[in-house]
Amino acid sequence: MGITKSASFSNEQNETALLFKALGHPARIAIIEYLLQAKSCICGDIVDQLPLAQATISQHLKELKNAGIIKGSIEGNSICYCLDLTTFDKLSELITDITDQIRTTNSTCC
Amino acid sequence: MGITKSASFSNEQNETALLFKALGHPARIAIIEYLLQAKSCICGDIVDQLPLAQATISQHLKELKNAGIIKGSIEGNSICYCLDLTTFDKLSELITDITDQIRTTNSTCC
DNA sequence: AAACATTATCGTAATATTGCAATATTAAAA
DNA sequence: TTTTAATATTGCAATATTACGATAATGTTT
Numbered sequence: 356m357g358i359t360k361s362a363s364f365s366n367e368q369n370e371t372a373l374l375f376k377a378l379g380h381p382a383r384i385a386i387i388e389y390l391l392q393a394k395s396c397i398c399g400d401i402v403d404q405l406p407l408a409q410a411t412i413s414q415h416l417k418e419l420k421n422a423g424i425i426k427g428s429i430e431g432n433s434i435c436y437c438l439d440l441t442t443f444d445k446l447s448e449l450i451t452d453i454t455d456q457i458r459t460t461n462s463t464c465c
Numbered sequence: 466m467g468i469t470k471s472a473s474f475s476n477e478q479n480e481t482a483l484l485f486k487a488l489g490h491p492a493r494i495a496i497i498e499y500l501l502q503a504k505s506c507i508c509g510d511i512v513d514q515l516p517l518a519q520a521t522i523s524q525h526l527k528e529l530k531n532a533g534i535i536k537g538s539i540e541g542n543s544i545c546y547c548l549d550l551t552t553f554d555k556l557s558e559l560i561t562d563i564t565d566q567i568r569t570t571n572s573t574c575c
Numbered sequence: 576a577a578a579c580a581t582t583a584t585c586g587t588a589a590t591a592t593t594g595c596a597a598t599a600t601t602a603a604a605a
Numbered sequence: 606t607t608t609t610a611a612t613a614t615t616g617c618a619a620t621a622t623t624a625c626g627a628t629a630a631t632g633t634t635t
Contacts, residue, residue: 357593357620363516364491368498376489380623381474381482388478391566396574398582406473408625413583415623428575432633433581437575440567447560454553456501464506465538465547466624467590490593508612518595523613525593542603543611 374446377422382407382415387438390425396435398427484556487532492517492525497548500535506545508537 361369377383382405389404390396398416402409416436419425423442427434471479487493492515499514500506508526512519526546529535533552537544 356595356618357591357622359490359492359593359621360517361491364495368491368494372489372491372494375485375494379482379486379489380469381471381478382469382623384478384482384485385474387563391563391570399580402582407470407623409582410584410626411624417583426575429632432631435575438563438567440564443560443564443567447557447564450553450557450560453497453501453548454550454557457548457550457553460501465536465545466588467592467622469591469623492593509610512612517593519612520596520614521594527613539602542601 371449374422374424374442377418377424380415382412383419383424386412386415386419386436387424390436390438396437397430398434398436401436481559484532484534484552487528487534490525492522493529493534496522496525496529496546497534500546500548506547507540508544508546511546 364372378387385405386401389401393400398413401416402412405412407415416425416427420427420436423439425436426439427436429435474482488497495515496511499511503510508523511526512522515522517525526535526537530537530546533549535546536549537546539545
């Protein structure tokens, strides 16, 4: 059907999935890499860097923002988008928990 | 269009995105959580646990396998699916690199 | 205020994803 | 070898995502 049965899963499972989903597009990875490396964080600079139309990038930024991966603040005429460390720390913890669990159990029995 | 312009991005960006994308569905998160906690790792057990049809779960397992998140081995009549530690370690490193970079630069200037 | 610059939203077309019933495949068991 | 059990694949319908041109909204500058 194309519709995810979100109601069948826990809030936490759904939220985790949404976070990963937001990271699951090369353009959004490219945006993150740009923000990591850039001195400024003006939206227009991102549009200049990526091979996509302005409208498309605006949508990707919206998705990253909804997922809590970036935050934006008005900077005069334009908007400054930056990474949200809190979310990445949460993500880091999540992955570390998993690798720890894998190591302490026999989750890799195959 | 619905078509991702993969050709416009680097291989690494595309691969990273594919990995996250595979994690971006609650059913697949639920499968991972089950495998973390389960003693055995038989496919049929996963089907029993999740509120989805067998065909649907088979598809999700295929996606996880394609992304290198799980690996399967034949166990008599059935198939044993397990987490692939290597991939999670890679993922862990990826996230840690990002948080390190955020901390050492001013990527969160907003 | 008018013109301009920047970003967001809308509308739409194309493709992708999700989910499941039905069926196929594979291997064990009888 | 027939039957049974377990998993994969196919075909399809419904919804979601991606992308972009056009346009709206917002704030700046003149």
